[in-house]
Amino acid sequence: MSIYLDNAATTATKPEVLEAMLPYFTQVYGNPSSIHRTGRDARRAVERAREQVAAALNADKGEIYFTAGGSESDNWAIKGTAFAHRAKGNHIITTQIEHHAVLHTCQWLERQGFEVTYLPVDADGLVDPADVERAITDKTILVSVMMANNEIGTIEPIAEIARIARAHGVLMHTDAVQAVGAVEVDVRALGVDMLSLSGHKFYGPKGVGALYVRRGVKLDTYMHGGAQERGRRAGTEYLPGIVGLGKAIELATADIAGHAARLTAMRDRLIDGILKEIPYARLNGHRTRRLPGNVNVSIEYIEGEALLLRLDLAGIEGSSGSACTSGSLDPSHVLLAIGLPHEIAHGSLRLTLGDYNTEADVDATLAALPEIVRTLRDMSPMYQDMLEGALK
Amino acid sequence: MYSEKVMDHFSNPRNVGEIEDASGVGTVGNAKCGDIMRIFLKIENDVIVDVKFKTFGCGAAIATSSMATEMVKGKTVEEALKITNQAVAEALDGLPPVKMHCSLLAEEALKAAIEDYQKKQQAQKEAAQAD
Numbered sequence: 001m002s003i004y005l006d007n008a009a010t011t012a013t014k015p016e017v018l019e020a021m022l023p024y025f026t027q028v029y030g031n032p033s034s035i036h037r038t039g040r041d042a043r044r045a046v047e048r049a050r051e052q053v054a055a056a057l058n059a060d061k062g063e064i065y066f067t068a069g070g071s072e073s074d075n076w077a078i079k080g081t082a083f084a085h086r087a088k089g090n091h092i093i094t095t096q097i098e099h100h101a102v103l104h105t106c107q108w109l110e111r112q113g114f115e116v117t118y119l120p121v122d123a124d125g126l127v128d129p130a131d132v133e134r135a136i137t138d139k140t141i142l143v144s145v146m147m148a149n150n151e152i153g154t155i156e157p158i159a160e161i162a163r164i165a166r167a168h169g170v171l172m173h174t175d176a177v178q179a180v181g182a183v184e185v186d187v188r189a190l191g192v193d194m195l196s197l198s199g200h201k202f203y204g205p206k207g208v209g210a211l212y213v214r215r216g217v218k219l220d221t222y223m224h225g226g227a228q229e230r231g232r233r234a235g236t237e238y239l240p241g242i243v244g245l246g247k248a249i250e251l252a253t254a255d256i257a258g259h260a261a262r263l264t265a266m267r268d269r270l271i272d273g274i275l276k277e278i279p280y281a282r283l284n285g286h287r288t289r290r291l292p293g294n295v296n297v298s299i300e301y302i303e304g305e306a307l308l309l310r311l312d313l314a315g316i317e318g319s320s321g322s323a324c325t326s327g328s329l330d331p332s333h334v335l336l337a338i339g340l341p342h343e344i345a346h347g348s349l350r351l352t353l354g355d356y357n358t359e360a361d362v363d364a365t366l367a368a369l370p371e372i373v374r375t376l377r378d379m380s381p382m383y384q385d386m387l388e389g390a391l392k
Numbered sequence: 393m394y395s396e397k398v399m400d401h402f403s404n405p406r407n408v409g410e411i412e413d414a415s416g417v418g419t420v421g422n423a424k425c426g427d428i429m430r431i432f433l434k435i436e437n438d439v440i441v442d443v444k445f446k447t448f449g450c451g452a453a454i455a456t457s458s459m460a461t462e463m464v465k466g467k468t469v470e471e472a473l474k475i476t477n478q479a480v481a482e483a484l485d486g487l488p489p490v491k492m493h494c495s496l497l498a499e500e501a502l503k504a505a506i507e508d509y510q511k512k513q514q515a516q517k518e519a520a521q522a523d
Binding site (some may be wrong): 099 | 402424427454
């Protein structure tokens with residue numbers, strides 16, 4: 001059995017979640033829009049899930065819309081705001097470290113005549129709220145900043161940024177896909193107008209997410225068609241998925257502090273162990289303002305994909321921001337945005353812990369990783385050159 | 393995504409290391425792109441008698457380095473110059489399309505090492521003539 005340390009990519013669906021979903025495939029299979037009993041039973045299940053999501057976020061159930069996942073929620077929030085508020089202005093503010101669901105949406109909007117400011121971040125990946133305020137013009141209609149970064153785990157000062165946006169009458173969206181279920185997410189305390197989340201990041205099913213839209217926020221429809229989701233998002237509801245999302249968010253937020261404390265302890269042991277055992281390694285992302293399960297390190301003089309393959313052969317599953325794993329020639333935009341040179345960004349390793357990881361997994365990783373790094377460095381001409389340079 | 397042969401050469405790469413008194417050394421690629429290959433050749437009477445490599449790069453880069461070094465061992469310089477990236481990739485039962493540039497790097501590293509050897513030969517010849 002592999003040691004799965006890629007919980008930021010996706011998580012296992014919890015058995016309780018699957019169990020809650022199953023009756024909605026074969027027994028309560030009605031269309032929630034149907035008037036008959038099977039349809040009404042299905043409708044009740046959707047509305048119960050909506051209550052569960054609302055309760056987890058401290059929102060009203062009328063502010064929760066189900067979508068096909070985090071990417072759709074981001075697309076809807078950003079494009080929907082852009083087109084609904086075009087008469088007021090055409091300027092959007094976001095950051096250089098957003099998920100591609102936000103970045104590529106913004107780049108597409110630029111081709112439609114919108115203007116986008118991509119704010120830089122500091123070496124820890126933090127956005128400076130003062131930069132947000134400076135970037136706001138009388139044409140600004142939206143600020144979209146992620147709550148926690150998926151690669152380096154840095155948690156952004158969303159409440160502070162939202163206060164600034166609101167003071168200037170600008171709408172605020174946050175992509176909280178990595179944050180929900182990992183840290184406390186309270187839409188009222190944050191003061192955001194829109195928030196994206198995705199079920200499979202917190203032990204729910206894939207293919208279902210939600211968008212929180214504060215009551216009164218004007219947002220264009222993204223998915224046109226039937227009158228589902230109070231006429232704002234068409235398409236027959238993914239009933240079992242929505243039920244699973246509701247159950248998963250309830251479980252994930254039941255004891256968020258205890259859950260975060262457990263993961264944080266494992267995370268810190270993993271970070272400290274790696275930095276102690278492996279020379280020429282550095283932590284990426286903020287040391288403490290960081291997702292409880294996120295470890296991201298750059299290991300110099302080796303390349304990330306080779307490291308991942310070797311780890312996989314040793315039964316440990318992680319991910320990397322190297323070009324070879326991103327499918328492009330450039331390493332991760334997040335690692336470049338925090339100022340890493342290309343060659344160090346290529347050697348990044350992300351290990352993300354989840355509910356099913358144990359202290360034994362941390363031990364096994366700390367036992368295997370240094371040897372793998374040594375082997376790859378022995379093979380690396382860069383490492384050889386560095387050692388020879390150091391001798392001279 | 394990788395063939396069994398690629399995974400074999402990646403997990404047990406052949407000819408890793410350096411040759412102290414190499415007849416030719418070739419380094420290609422750059423760290424910015426995430427690939428550097430260095431090939432060391434030991435050539436006697438125009439035959440490659442030993443070859444070693446060091447590579448910074450992905451799984452495909454390491455596997456193509458390993459395969460390329462296997463393919464040139466025992467070959468004459470002229471034969472070695474005929475080895476193409478396609479041949480290296482084929483010997484590995486193919487590479488994913490996005491990884492084909494890694495096999496090109498192996499071919500280039502080999503050529504660079506041979507060029508280095510030929511330059512050294514030329515310099516020796518000229519030195520001998522000057523005497």
